Amino acid sequence: MLEFDGLHKSYGDHHVLEGVGFTVAPGSMFGFCGANGAGKTTTMRIAMGLARPDSGEVRWRGRPLDEGSRRRVGYMPEERGLYPKMRVGEQLTYFARLHGLDAAAAARAAEEWAGRLGLGERRRSRVEELSLGNQQRVQLAAALVSRPEVLILDEPFSGLDPVGVDALAEALLEQCRAGVPVVFSSHQLDLVERLCDAVGILARGRMVASGTVEELRRREAGRLLRVVAPDAAPGWAGAVPGVRVVSERAGDTVLELAEDTDDQVVLAAALRTGRVTHFAWREATLVELFREAVADPAQRTAREEVAA
Numbered sequence: 001m002l003e004f005d006g007l008h009k010s011y012g013d014h015h016v017l018e019g020v021g022f023t024v025a026p027g028s029m030f031g032f033c034g035a036n037g038a039g040k041t042t043t044m045r046i047a048m049g050l051a052r053p054d055s056g057e058v059r060w061r062g063r064p065l066d067e068g069s070r071r072r073v074g075y076m077p078e079e080r081g082l083y084p085k086m087r088v089g090e091q092l093t094y095f096a097r098l099h100g101l102d103a104a105a106a107a108r109a110a111e112e113w114a115g116r117l118g119l120g121e122r123r124r125s126r127v128e129e130l131s132l133g134n135q136q137r138v139q140l141a142a143a144l145v146s147r148p149e150v151l152i153l154d155e156p157f158s159g160l161d162p163v164g165v166d167a168l169a170e171a172l173l174e175q176c177r178a179g180v181p182v183v184f185s186s187h188q189l190d191l192v193e194r195l196c197d198a199v200g201i202l203a204r205g206r207m208v209a210s211g212t213v214e215e216l217r218r219r220e221a222g223r224l225l226r227v228v229a230p231d232a233a234p235g236w237a238g239a240v241p242g243v244r245v246v247s248e249r250a251g252d253t254v255l256e257l258a259e260d261t262d263d264q265v266v267l268a269a270a271l272r273t274g275r276v277t278h279f280a281w282r283e284a285t286l287v288e289l290f291r292e293a294v295a296d297p298a299q300r301t302a303r304e305e306v307a308a
């Protein structure tokens with residue numbers, strides 16, 4: 001198990017982390033989500049020994065991560081850490097050597113990962129000559145090239161084109177299948193939803209929701225109904241009792257219904273506006289669960305009162 005346990009961290013009187021904890025089982029992928037400034041990078045930097053927690057620790061296989069065991073972690077830092085003048089192939093070989101691979105194994109791994117992440121033709125280019133997205137691929141290859149036991153990646157998908165996203169997603173899934181625990185932070189929640197076995201949502205220095213997306217749905221989301229009423233005036237559903245408007249755009253409305261609200265009452269109200277071309281229950285997306293989880297607690301109470 002990779003365990004983040006009770007992490008607290010303050011900078012001056014700014015409490016950045018207030019007891020952050022989660023575990024990632026071998027072979028599972030954990031999506032670490034949270035608003036800008038929520039503390040994701042700080043949590044990952046603590047795991048890598050780049051920031052010191054005020055209390056708490058990060059353990060791998062029951063032991064606190066230290067300098068030795070961190071060599072077995074593939075880490076992709078937010079600030080990126082490549083040598084701009086070095087050629088791609090040399091750089092990857094260098095990182096693999098740094099993590100303990102012998103020269104021949106390092107060269108093989110560098111060749112393999114450059115190819116797999118679509119950098120084969122750029123092996124002899126200097127990093128500074130590459131586009132940002134390709135530099136990102138080199139950074140990812142650098143995290144993967146040492147055959148890590150654990151992967152901790154800070155926003156690995158940002159800046160990648162769809163082909164790059166697919167290549168990385170496939171590489172991470174393969175690492176998972178081989179038993180590696182993978183943690184990555186991302187604001188691309190559709191990707192997190194697609195790839196991750198478990199998700200953690202950080203807000204105001206605390207983990208406000210964690211579990212599988214399905215568990216989050218059960219815990220966080222009410223019953224969501226999508227109604228498309230093309231002729232309806234904006235706000236048509238606002239007056240229906242026991243209904244909260246989650247989103248509304250050009251007659252396409254998502255509503256959250258209180259437990260005892262009859263969907264047929266909503267349908268009747270929709271029909272009074274004119275045509276109804278779509279009327280169906282649907283599951284909350286991770287984006288909606290995220291909004292719900294990070295909402296200010298006062299706002300949440302107000303919403304619950306409206307829905308009740």
Ligand SMILES: Nc1ncnc2c1ncn2[C@@H]1O[C@H](COP(=O)(O)OP(=O)(O)OP(=O)(O)O)[C@@H](O)[C@H]1O
Nearest residue numbers: 011014016034035036037038039040041042043078
């Ligand atoms: N060295 C530092 N000194 C002071 N404050 C810091 C330092 N490092 C981080 N912080 C603060 O800690 C908070 C959390 O930052 P962090 O980078 O961990 O957030 P994040 O969740 O990764 O955000 P983003 O999604 O924008 O990358 C921010 O308010 C940031 O300003």
